Amino acid sequence: xxxxxxxxxxxxxxxxxxxxxxxxxxxxxxxxxxxxxxxxxxxxxxxxxxxxxxxxxxxxxxxxxxxxxxxxxxxxxxxxxxxxxxxxxxxxxxxxxxxxxxxxxxxxxxxxxxxxxxxxxxxxxxxxxxxxxxxxxxxxxxxxxxxxxxxxxxxxxxxxxxxxxxxxxxxxxxxxxxxxxxxxxxxxxxxxxxxxxxxxxxxxxxxxxxxxxxxxxxxxxxxxx
Numbered sequence: 001x002x003x004x005x006x007x008x009x010x011x012x013x014x015x016x017x018x019x020x021x022x023x024x025x026x027x028x029x030x031x032x033x034x035x036x037x038x039x040x041x042x043x044x045x046x047x048x049x050x051x052x053x054x055x056x057x058x059x060x061x062x063x064x065x066x067x068x069x070x071x072x073x074x075x076x077x078x079x080x081x082x083x084x085x086x087x088x089x090x091x092x093x094x095x096x097x098x099x100x101x102x103x104x105x106x107x108x109x110x111x112x113x114x115x116x117x118x119x120x121x122x123x124x125x126x127x128x129x130x131x132x133x134x135x136x137x138x139x140x141x142x143x144x145x146x147x148x149x150x151x152x153x154x155x156x157x158x159x160x161x162x163x164x165x166x167x168x169x170x171x172x173x174x175x176x177x178x179x180x181x182x183x184x185x186x187x188x189x190x191x192x193x194x195x196x197x198x199x200x201x202x203x204x205x206x207x208x209x210x211x212x213x214x215x216x217x218x219x220x221x222x223x224x225x
Contacts, residue, residue: 012149016066016080016106017045018091019056025091025104026053029081031149033065041134043116046127052085054128057118062103063132065114068147072109074190074215077152080106082189082221100136111141185222190215194222 018027032046045063047054057063068076079090095107099115107113116132183196185203192214196202203222210219 014068014072014077014147014149014152015045016068016076016110017047017053017063018066018104018106019053019060019063020091020104021060021102022098022104024056025096026056026085027066027080027090027104027106028053028085029077030065036131042119042131043114043134044129044131046124046129048127057130058121058128060103061118062101063116063118063130064099064103064105065116066106066108066110067112067114068109069111069141069144070147070151071144072147076109078189078212078215078217082217107140111144111146112139113137184225186225187212187215187217188221188223189217193225 012031013033015030015033016027017030017033018025020026028047028051030045030047032044034044036042036044043065045065047057053063079094083090091104091106097105097107097113099105099113101115101117103115105113105115114134115136117135118130119133120131122129122131183203185194186192187194190212192212194203203219203224206219208219211217212222
């Protein structure tokens, strides 16, 4: 038997992984970026095969990693974590730097960045694991702390996107109480809770174009709790 609460004890950071060029690029939120070798320094990141960025990394052979700060805006996380690059240009309106290889690097809420050339790609099932050799890196702000997945979950009340390697269906979590909250829907990006008991309109009755009043995430992405 697997107690899925156990998986929350594994520690992660939270990053924006981007790829592409000045002509077109995309990015996604990742909590699976880690260093795999020291000499030469190489980093791994996992990307769901359904993510638009996976195709771009495969075609360009490049990716960048933006290390997010602990107080990163919910809007930044919402855009890169819960919206599809197949439907919108995620980089539009963002502060972008182009690296030595021409790959886009997102500077919004970033305290450091890495720029990598792909040297190996592994098919690990639902995801592709890209191993990249580090070609460029710099610190943008050495005063702020990096955002951890623990902080994101406990303080920001966020959850992993469905395409994340660490996504867990909350219905699988063991209940610690027989008391069940009803008629509440939570924004997975910023943690905002729509409580039908406090609102005049039921969640299902809200218009389809209704969005989270805090971070702008679409109604269809909310989770019933």
